[in-house]
Amino acid sequence: MNLPNKLTVIRIAIVPFFVFFMCCQDVPYRFIWALLLFIAASVTDLLDGKLARKYDLVTNFGKFLDPLADKILVAAALVCFVELGWTYSWVVVVILLREFAVSGVRLAAISGDKRAVIPANIWGKVKTVFTLVAIIAILAMHILMTFGILADTNAFVVADGGTLLKIEETxxxxxxxxxxxxxxxxxxxxxxxxxxxxGVKYLYDSREFIDPKK
Structure with missing residues (x-):
């Protein structure tokens, strides 16, 4: 296994530890540890592709595993966000449905007569980068809120006497x-x-590799 593929495997291996820190309430500074792990995983995502292209280490295994590792990492983060009440479940469902659809098409292409491994297109790469940045930003904001540095202007607390006040007022x-x-x-x-x-772009680009009759 070459170095880029090892980095991809490391990214997948980080996921259980990330989920542990996100969900285990008894761990001090758990969100900070989770953020550091997520950033580390994101860095491996940036490095593996660059190293593979620079040193001619691109393999079919890597082209298949790299986007799968991205999906596992992002899915874990989004499910944790739903569990913590940080985002809406329907948004995560929409995102995950796309990921399942693309993964299904990728598997069908590999198992077809052409044995094609369809790499991610530019939209897929933009999606990955934007999603990673969004997750890091949301997690960072909640860390700042935990330490009292940041307050949500739309959040409310119950003050003395039962008065409902916006957090910014307190x-x-x-x-x-x-x-x-x-x-x-x-x-x-x-x-x-x-x-x-x-997802739509990927499905369109993959149409020649899929035979619905088989």
């Missing part, structure tokens, strides 16, 4: 207030839109 000078949830929603909506566009 923050004083210790917070920077921005619409965290709105920003998160916009990032996820854009991710879903780019994901769908890249």
């Amino acid at each position: 923050a004083g000078g210790a917070f920077v207030s921005i619409p965290v949830q709105i920003i998160s929603d916009v990032l996820m909506y854009l991710t879903a839109a780019i994901t769908l566009i890249s």
Whole structure:
């Protein structure tokens, strides 16, 4: 196994540890550890392709496994986001449906008469980069909120006497207030839109490799 493929395997191996830190409430600074792991996994995604192309180490195994590793990493992060209430489940379902559809087509192409391995197109690469950046941004905002550096202008708390106050009204000078949830929603909506566009483009480009009669 060459170095780019090893980096891809490492990216997959990071996923269980990322999920552990995202979901285990008893671990101190768990979101920070999760963010560091996610960034490390994202770096391997940037490196493996560049190394493979630069040193002529591109293999069919790598062309198949690299996008699969991306899907596993992103799916794990998005499911954790839903579990934590950071995003809507329907957005994640839309994104994952596209990923399953593309994976199915990729498997069908490999098992077909042409034994074709269809690499990701430019839209797929844009989708991957944007999704990774969006996940990192959302996770970073929630870390800043955990440490009291950032406050969501649309979040509410119950003050003394049961009065419902916006968090920005109780923050004083210790917070920077921005619409965290709105920003998160916009990032996820854009991710879903780019994901769908890249999926349609991939399915269109793959039509010659798929024989629906077989």
